[in-house]
Amino acid sequence: MATLGVVVALCIAAGLLWHLAQNRVESGLAPGPIGIPLLGNAWRLPAERSWIYLHSLCEQYGPIVGLRVFGNNMLVLDKLEDVQELLVKRSQNYSSRKPMVYAGKYRSSNERIVMLPYGPMLKKQRAAMHQMLNPKVVGAYDDLLEDAAMKLLSAIVADPSKPYISLKRFTSETLFTLIYGTQFGENNEDLRTILHIIETMIQDMHPFGHVVDMLPILDRLPDVLAPWRVEARRKNISDFQFYSRLLRDVKQKMDANTHVECFAARLWDSAKYIGIDERTMAYVAGSAFEGGTDNTAGVVLWFLVLALHFPAAVKKAQAELNEVLGSDGRTPPSFAHIGQLPNCVALVKEVFRWMPTAPLSFPHFSMKDDVYKGIKISAGTNVIPNIWAIHHDEELYPEPFEFKPERFLASTEDVRTDSLNEGHYAFGFGRRICPGQYFASKSAWIAIVRLAWAFNIDSPLGVNGNPILPDLGACRAGLTAEPKPFDVILTPRSAGHVQAIVQGS
Numbered sequence: 356m357a358t359l360g361v362v363v364a365l366c367i368a369a370g371l372l373w374h375l376a377q378n379r380v381e382s383g384l385a386p387g388p389i390g391i392p393l394l395g396n397a398w399r400l401p402a403e404r405s406w407i408y409l410h411s412l413c414e415q416y417g418p419i420v421g422l423r424v425f426g427n428n429m430l431v432l433d434k435l436e437d438v439q440e441l442l443v444k445r446s447q448n449y450s451s452r453k454p455m456v457y458a459g460k461y462r463s464s465n466e467r468i469v470m471l472p473y474g475p476m477l478k479k480q481r482a483a484m485h486q487m488l489n490p491k492v493v494g495a496y497d498d499l500l501e502d503a504a505m506k507l508l509s510a511i512v513a514d515p516s517k518p519y520i521s522l523k524r525f526t527s528e529t530l531f532t533l534i535y536g537t538q539f540g541e542n543n544e545d546l547r548t549i550l551h552i553i554e555t556m557i558q559d560m561h562p563f564g565h566v567v568d569m570l571p572i573l574d575r576l577p578d579v580l581a582p583w584r585v586e587a588r589r590k591n592i593s594d595f596q597f598y599s600r601l602l603r604d605v606k607q608k609m610d611a612n613t614h615v616e617c618f619a620a621r622l623w624d625s626a627k628y629i630g631i632d633e634r635t636m637a638y639v640a641g642s643a644f645e646g647g648t649d650n651t652a653g654v655v656l657w658f659l660v661l662a663l664h665f666p667a668a669v670k671k672a673q674a675e676l677n678e679v680l681g682s683d684g685r686t687p688p689s690f691a692h693i694g695q696l697p698n699c700v701a702l703v704k705e706v707f708r709w710m711p712t713a714p715l716s717f718p719h720f721s722m723k724d725d726v727y728k729g730i731k732i733s734a735g736t737n738v739i740p741n742i743w744a745i746h747h748d749e750e751l752y753p754e755p756f757e758f759k760p761e762r763f764l765a766s767t768e769d770v771r772t773d774s775l776n777e778g779h780y781a782f783g784f785g786r787r788i789c790p791g792q793y794f795a796s797k798s799a800w801i802a803i804v805r806l807a808w809a810f811n812i813d814s815p816l817g818v819n820g821n822p823i824l825p826d827l828g829a830c831r832a833g834l835t836a837e838p839k840p841f842d843v844i845l846t847p848r849s850a851g852h853v854q855a856i857v858q859g860s
């Protein structure tokens with residue numbers, strides 16, 4: 356029954372799409388490969404490393420490429436100059452998101468920030484995020500990050516064979532503590548729930564994850580013919596119950612006069628002033644968790660991969676750490692030292708540049724018809740900035756495939772934590788720029804610099820005695836870039852380091 360409904364609707368929509376696809380040939384549209392009607396260019400988009408593919412299209416057709424994917428207009432931007440003009444200077448008209456039926460309308464009840472259209476709700480949620488995550492406030496979380504980083508090191512000392520799991524735990528637990536003021540309980544129930552929400556959310560937000568997002572007309576079907584809607588609504592209720600419970604636990608502690616310093620507590624304090632209700636608060640807090648966990652872990656994983664390929668850069672950072680903190684391992688690097696550690700700052704910035712973990716950012720949806728460099732950009736175009744391509748533009752970053760932290764040294768006049776976010780574009784652009792960027796860059800810095808301080812980072816040796824290096828191009832499938840599983844050997848740099856780690860955690 357349900358299948359029949361889908362088939363009928365598909366046929367109606369196919370006719371419509373055919374018509375739309377024919378208009379593609381109109382002049383003034385961005386150059387790009389001609390798609391086959393109905394599917395557009397979708398059959399060409401690879402699941403893995405799509406940023407490399409999109410960059411190759413730009414090399415072929417020019418820095419601004421137009422694509423049609425299942426009836427959606429996409430505009431791929433390969434050059435910083437065009438991104439700055441459209442997503443930053445003209446941001447007023449380029450800061451919305453494509454409406455998502457399954458993940459946005461039903462599963463998120465139009466409350467999840469990452470999918471919100473441009474408008475009053477987005478302004479409120481971003482204001483709330485900014486209040487909790489601006490650079491000044493983030494300074495209050497230095498202790499939290501330093502403690503968590505020490506726990507990360509001790510988990511690796513205790514079980515060096517599982518750095519991946521220890522790292523994932525580091526990023527999810529620091530965020531959880533930042534947001535709700537507590538750690539995961541003994542049984543890890545909340546951790547499992549939250550990781551499950553993230554995983555299914557990523558699938559549900561995929562542009563081709565659900566048929567209704569390719570053919571929104573299917574949303575007209577009644578529930579009996581649209582089991583997906585019932586499923587999405589069920590997830591809406593369970594997500595909300597979960598985030599709502601965490602939020603209320605914080606309120607209870609506040610009411611009992613327990614001091615809780617966390618994102619959720621600040622939300623309770625300022626909700627009235629910002630103008631958001633409890634439901635929105637639950638989503639703001641939950642979205643921060645969803646937005647930050649995988650990306651941050653990805654940065655640290657890329658650091659390890661790069662450390663294996665470019666050991667000289669790590670040696671240089673380690674020499675700087677020895678010089679500033681002594682080589683006996685007694686003093687771990689902390690945020691108080693950042694001003695004396697320019698090489699360690701440059702190292703982390705170069706990781707952000709070399710492999711941005713959101714290489715295609717998140718598409719911005721245009722709201723008005725526009726003309727740019729003679730190209731017609733109609734309202735409702737998904738504009739995709741290729742951050743990876745910008746980070747490998749040799750006019751901006753000479754020898755882009757080399758890992759050279761020095762490139763950031765000359766421009767770093769005074770080394771502050773904010774400078775971690777300057778000189779690269781890993782956090783996106785304009786009015787949708789990542790609101791968690793200051794917390795994120797500090798998390799990545801403390802984790803990376805402490806790993807470099809604590810361990811020698813080596814590859815296992817093969818039968819012939821040569822190191823087995825991970826493939827620099829091996830990424831997991833999906834829109835975010837996480838390296839495929841790889842082997843790394845982390846050996847404490849001295850007994851003094853081990854002692855400091857065990858005592859400090």
Ligand code: HEM
Pocket residue numbers: 468469470471481488642643644646647648650651654711712713716717718719781782783784785786787788789790791792794795796799
């Ligand atoms: C290294 C780690 C991170 C990277 C590379 C990263 C990158 C990004 C990028 C590229 C975007 C899209 C920006 C755009 O549309 O132009 C984004 C959005 C977002 N990020 Fe992050 N992020 C990271 C960590 C975090 C953290 C720690 C949080 C929360 C504490 C967070 C919360 C968000 C949210 C809520 C959005 C959606 C904003 C909106 O749609 O208006 N992110 N991030």
Ligand SMILES: *[C@@H]1O[C@H](CO)[C@@H](O)[C@H](O)[C@H]1NC(C)=O
Pocket residue numbers: 444445446447448723724
């Ligand atoms: C947005 O579009 C409107 C209508 O086309 C135009 O008047 C306005 O200047 C645009 N804003 C920006 C920042 O480009």
Ligand SMILES: *[C@@H]1O[C@H](CO)[C@@H](O)[C@H](O)[C@H]1NC(C)=O
Pocket residue numbers: 460461462464588591592595
């Ligand atoms: C999502 O759940 C909330 C709370 O149970 C409810 O108020 C809202 O109407 C639901 N939204 C949708 C689209 O089902």
